[in-house]
Amino acid sequence: MVDQVFPIEKIRSCFPSLERTIGGRQAVFFDGPGGSQVPTSVTEAMSDYLLSSNANTGMSFETSLETDELISEALHSCADFIGCDEPTEIVFGQNMTSLNFQLAGALSRTWRPGDEVVVTRLDHDGNVGPWSLAAEWSGATLRKIEIRPEDCTLDMESAYETITERTVLVAVGAASNLSGTVNDVRKIIEIAHGVGAEVVVDAVHYAPHSLIDVADLGCDFLLCSPYKFFGPHQGILWGRKSRLEELPVAKLRVASEEIPFRWMTGTQSHEGMAGTMAAIEHIAWLGREVSGNPELSRRESLIRAYDAIEEYERGLFLRMLEGLEGIEGLKIWGITEPNRISERAPTVSFTHPSMSAKEIGQRLAERGVFVWAGNFYALELTEALGLEPEGVLRAGLLHYNSLEEVDFFIDSVKEILE
Ligand SMILES: Cc1ncc(COP(=O)(O)O)c(C=O)c1O
Known part of the structure; x- marks a missing residue:
């Protein structure tokens, strides 16, 4: 009840x-699966930033310093949200789809013909399309895990058949935005890692309902979108530090080689970061409310x-x-x-x-x-x-x-x- x-x-x-x-x-x-409503605290954080600290990054005047500080705080906040210790493993982008295309582009440059990329028939196209193209670009083969139509769950026999020694990547959703199915992502990761493949998890539909914990999951990359969990229109990619450092992501010569900035193309939505942080704070506020403990960490x-x-x-x-x-x-x-x-x-x-x-x-x-x-x-x-x-x-x-x-x-x- x-x-x-x-x-x-x-x-x-x-x-x-x-x-x-x-x-x-x-x-x-x-209509939440298409995008949630936002609390006043989110719009206030965004307008406060725009009205008082709006600047580009990296200079020594006040508003630029405040913007650098905001970015750093937003990375820490998202690290707490995703369940990782390293804020540099958080990448901001326009939305999940754009970030996944970027990730797919980078990974595809490391694949070759004969490699296999696995997607599922339960996933949003944002976690299928980029991998289908990445397979095409690299000459890899795209394979699909089937579903059990009677309850819209992943067919695990098909998962065992589809993920093989040739698999380099498995892209799977944490929860379906159509049927609501929460996948046994842990099992998929176990199978994929068993053959040396990496796993990308689409947690866009999962994020407003359940806690994300990448350390516990053991996936290699994970994406979500703050506009589905009470924040502004923005995307978040989490990736292992070593992979974000070494992957050949498309970037400008003049842009930083440091992570996460080598992944963050052009000028980002700083007001979006302020709003995302406030959305995470809204959820943390609820945790303090229900626990009756205002001292809890984020x-x-x-x-x-x-x-x-x-x-x-x-x-x-x-x-x-x-x-x-x-x-x-x-x-x-x-x-x-x-x-x-x-x-x-x-x-x-x-x-x-x-x-x-x-x-x-x-x-x-x-x-x-x-x-x-x-x-x-x-x-x-x-x-x-x-x-x-x-x-x-x-x-x-x-x-x-x-x-x-x-x-x-x-x-x-x-x-x-x-
Ligand atoms: C499960 C799922 N994955 C991916 C996406 C795409 O997210 P974005 O709009 O941030 O690109 C959506 C959006 O509805 C979604 O529900």
Whole structure:
């Protein structure tokens, strides 16, 4: 059940956009998988930077020094968020996709024909497309891990078959942005490392729901996007220090050879870094709230926050699943068993034979419920499930959603479909 001590009203009051009304009632933001809302603290941090410290880096006047300091603080903050000790292992970029293209470009220059690159049919195209091109550029072969359509999980037999002595890289998602499936990434890493291959983890959909811990996972690279966890539009890449130092990344002659800066092309969004830091601080604040301990370190606060977020979101999500399962003809694409709730994120995708996903989405929008219809770039999955071109209706929960919103959503879907 939903944890009574979860400070949902306090959380909601941090997000002014949640006050928005449609037709006289508060809008329901279930569009989080496409991008979350932001707390006031994030916009304040961004505008404070722009209004008082805005400058380029590396000079000895005040605002430039403040900008250098901000970058350093942001790297430390993200290191705590990702669970690594080395702030220089954090790279900022425009978004996950751009950073993954950059990583793919660098890695592809180290591969040769005969090498194999493995992606999955459960992944967002942001973790498929760059690897498909990188394989093409280097003459390597692209291979795909299949899914089990009955519950939208990775087919582990296929993983064992696909990852071989020739594999140089496996790209896998931590959680699917369509079915919500949380993959057994540890197992994939074990198989990949067993044959000497590196592993890139796409944690974009995972990051708002569960704690990232690269030290514990043992992956080689990991990406996420702050705009999915209450921050601004930015991307984060984490990579092992030794690899970030040696990989032949595309960079200007005049740019620094130091990590992470050799990866950070051109002038970065410093205001984005300020906002990302504030988003991480928002989650840490929640950890201190639920633990009642204001002394916790940032990492400890994040651990406590994610424990609370997982428990709260699961309570809400079980109610959502139960409600949707009660609607005749509605097909949920993914895990539905309540006892397997820990194997999925609180993101649900469904179809109904009587109405297209787009139309269901439009009717929900008229009622002030914000959801998505389509494939959300999880193209491999919608193709494997035979769901193109219409796709699915997707609703996703975040820590600022409430039980009342879930109930209103279920009642609305029933009204529309029954
Ligand atoms: C699972 C997943 N991976 C990758 C991406 C791409 O992220 P970005 O928009 O930061 O490039 C998304 C965006 O929706 C996503 O959900």
